[in-house]
Amino acid sequence: MKSTGIIILMAALLFSSACGDTQGQRALSGGAIGAGAGALGGAVIGGSLAGGALIGGVAGAATGALTNKSQINLDR
Numbered sequence: 001m002k003s004t005g006i007i008i009l010m011a012a013l014l015f016s017s018a019c020g021d022t023q024g025q026r027a028l029s030g031g032a033i034g035a036g037a038g039a040l041g042g043a044v045i046g047g048s049l050a051g052g053a054l055i056g057g058v059a060g061a062a063t064g065a066l067t068n069k070s071q072i073n074l075d076r
Contacts, residue, residue, distance in 0.1 A: 008041075020064070021069060023064075023065055023068070024065075026064035026065060026067060026069075027061045027062075027064040027065035028061070028064070029064060030060035030061050030062075030063050030064025030065070031057045031058075031060045031061030031064065032057070032060070033060050034056035034057045034058070034059050034060020034061065034063075035053040035054075035056050035057035035060065036053070036056070037056050037060070038052035038053045038054070038055050038056015038057060038059070038060075039052050039053040039056065040052070041056065
């Protein structure tokens with residue numbers, strides 16, 4: 001159960017981290033989406049909401065900052 005939640009969370013972070021045109025926008029949106037997904041994941045697997053939000057936010061912001069617009073672009 002725990003590993004399934006982690007896999008779903010990581011997939012959601014990867015697919016939603018590139019929302020934005022600039023590197024800063026992608027980092028911000030990735031961090032926000034990651035924090036929300038992490039808090040939800042923490043609640044689902046029985047962990048803390050704050051810990052999940054922190055880990056998800058960092059992972060989402062890093063993924064958004066380290067990708068460019070052409071690597072992950074879901075609207076094309």
